[in-house]
Amino acid sequence: YALPIRNGSPNLSSNTPMYPPLHAPAANPFTNIPGYEGIGGGGYLPPPMPLQPVAPQPGPIPDNWNIPALSEEAAREAFKDYVQSHCCYGSGPADEGVITNTESFNTYRLRLETFTENRSTEMAEKPYEGKSPVLGSPAPTPWEVKTKTPQLFTKDTEEIRVPYTSSVKVILLKGHKSKQCRDCNGSGKKEEENCSHCNGTGKDRCSKCNAKGKKKCETCNGKKQVLTYVKVKVEWKNNVDDHLVEQNCSLTDSELKSVSGKELYKITQIMVYPLHGFPNPDIVEASDRLIKEHQSKYAQTSRILQQRQTVELIPVTKVNYKWKNKMYVYYVYGNENKVSADNYPETCCCCVIM
Template identity: 65%
Template sequence: MNSAAVYPPLNAPAANPFPNIPGYEGIAGGAALPPPIPLQPVTPPQPAPTPDDWKIPELSEEEARAAFKDYVESQCCYRSGPAEEGVITSLESFNTYRLRLETFTESRKTEMAEKPYEGEMADFYAQPAPTPWQVQANTPNLFKEDTQEIRVPYTSSIKECNPCRGEGKIPCEDCNGNGYKPCRICNGSGNNDNQRCLSCDGTGKDSCSKCNAEGKKKCKTCNGKKQLLTFIKLTVKWTNNKDIHVEEQNCGLNSNKIESVNGKELFTTSQNRVYPLYGFPNPAIAEASDRLIKEHQSKFEQTTRILQQRLTVELVPVTKVNYKWKDNIHVFYVYGNERKVSAEDYPETCCCVIL
């Protein structure tokens, strides 16, 4: 019986046949490529925003109670008494600033790749290959994330498929390339209960159904094409990097809740590079804008190309409502344009059992 042929491992990585192409000398796959020096001029600093009215109208007692009632009705274990009959004693406004910085970046990485050869032109060295940052890509709309994989021009070549050695087929793993396996009835003995095995007609062999008894299957690497197209693959990724700062006023409401609602947009600017909001009426927002911009510059400028930045300031309404119920004082909050309610110490709850 002939021994099965030995083939290279299927997952052997493709070598770099292009060590002398500028920009591709050390292809490792996954490593971010340093961006070129920006060609666009830096935008000069912009004046601080000076809107006339940055106040959101205060919530009335009727509006606060209506939001409270809606909230209680949505809770299965809350009785309606406090919301309907509780006496509101005071309302305090804590309008909160929310600063958001978005930095829209483009990153590029290269790696060797290969695919079954399907008649494509092998253009390796037809002319000099563009460097990674010279390759044209279809940039999406600003601040919209996307990923594109591009075959770098003039890096494609054709080679024989290593796993199948250019045959288009590899030994079947199920039968070790023999085309048959031991009979499952007689376990390869040819006999069953001291009689000739009827299942295999005494041969002790079953035809391998995985390879139709050929002993070989179509090579998955080249899909039976016998050859591979080898090239440099460029992966371009656009990412909208976002950070948020909420300037709290110690009203007692969890800041995570404030981040999840809408507010009134006071100011927004979108430029190649944005600048800190010096002169902003709230000094803490100016300081936060300066900090976030420096953090984004340090984090993204060395490994990605910054295409655009957007800085937005919103005013999120927060009202703290104190109310009296059965001689005790309780609190609930109404926040966001949606007038969501938070009432963690609601005094009338029950245990519900769902059958």
């Protein structure tokens, strides 16, 4: 059990209230500290001054937002590399197939990143090391606690002890060398014979303390005192949403998300504005929608530290080719020249999934 320390020593008068056992939920001793009345309630704390949305402004128009079509030579080399990476694919279509025509399906990708800081509070305790808590000054509120912001747009966490919230408790623990045997309910007998579990004693030997009646307290580390304080947990997150504007190129979202494109536009500031004036109306609509969604999701419970808005143009080339008098199709996409080729015409039997 824990007793409050007053004037440097435990007050053991009959009027002194006993703290609950340490393993039970404890009352909040910090309710009189401004900013910590609801400590332990869970959830993030709202920032003191949520940012307001930025008024729409005209966005810049890229000077060059087209990518040159992929050459037949580059398309064939990408196809050969793709086939070589599949052990069950024959090289015939890649080596002997005749490319009949290519078609570009350039795809836009809009990305909005919102870098946020969240704060929550909880009661904490650790073994008391003998240093008196610093008193006499008002505790900073959760959002006034100083911390060092990590690199922008990177995930990180930090736990900080709040100044001027510490107090010391004395731990008084009572142990038992044994307890009632669970097999015979303390009678020492089972089916008219001595209980084999407790050898007829009716008591179980305590395995945690080896029947010594005490063990080192994990809470106070054997020091019989703990320091109780408020802890602020700070979490930095990078919240990312993408929007793809494609031209019916038959590639999946996961395939397009796996590659990079040509960066057409990027801006980083505390709050970005919708891309009004961008040449593609779908990008304009998506930019306006995502900015409003991020404002609604994060501004009330988080501090928005920075936003970054990017537009990429992902090159996609549809390649039609002929092999053994039949027509086939594959796609080359991304700066990495990845290939997607459904129904590849020359595979061995081991590729069949039973």
